[in-house]
Amino acid sequence: MKVSKEEYESLRNEIITLEEVQRNVWLHMYVIFCSLFVLGLQWSYYLFLVVYVVIIPFQCVYNDYWWSISKISTYIRIFYEEENKNMNWESFHVHSIFREYYNKKRKNIVDQIRFSGSVFLGILSTGFFCGYTLKNTYYKGVFNLGLLDVLLIILSVLLLLAIIIINKTYSNKVYSELEDVTRGYKKYVDEISKNA
DSSP: OOOOHHHHHHHHHHHHHHHHHHHHHHHHHHHHHHHHHHHHHHTOTTHHHHHHHHHHHHHHHHHHHHHHHHHHHHHHIIIIITTOTTOOHHHHHHSHHHHHHHHHHTTSHHHHHHHTHHHHHHHHHHHHHHHHHHHHHEETTEEOOOHHHHHHHHHHHHHHHHHHHHHHHHHHHHHHSHHHHHHHHHHHHHHHHHHO
């Protein structure tokens, strides 16, 4: 396959741009979350539920950028780097040596928070919401939970589960079939160019 250096550089620049936008989305999610969380501590613990209105959409947008970066990276690796041994940056990301290092690195708390940030934020929100609800309904050794309190606690737990599912689904989506689909497309392109 004839290598177009301009296309290769354009795709690499697109990844760099998407990574920067992804970092901004992540940063905005944390800033808005922290603002609502602090207001929840000061004003009303019901704001601990409102943070999910921020966390869920921001995590979905973050995941979409992650998907785009992975798609471009896989395309570069399969269409360019496999046939051109002097190009190997994206191939490095899937090499066993790097994967082993990367998996060890992801075990530290900083990377856990970065990669699963919305889950940690959800755990904080649900934990504080449930804690404040129980504290405010505790009277003379008895919890006087009303139906609304119980329903809101259930809602909070369901929203936390939604965040966990969103992250897990995207993690599986990005890594499960992307390479096979891209290799199938390369085979299709190669067959068309042979017949042309």
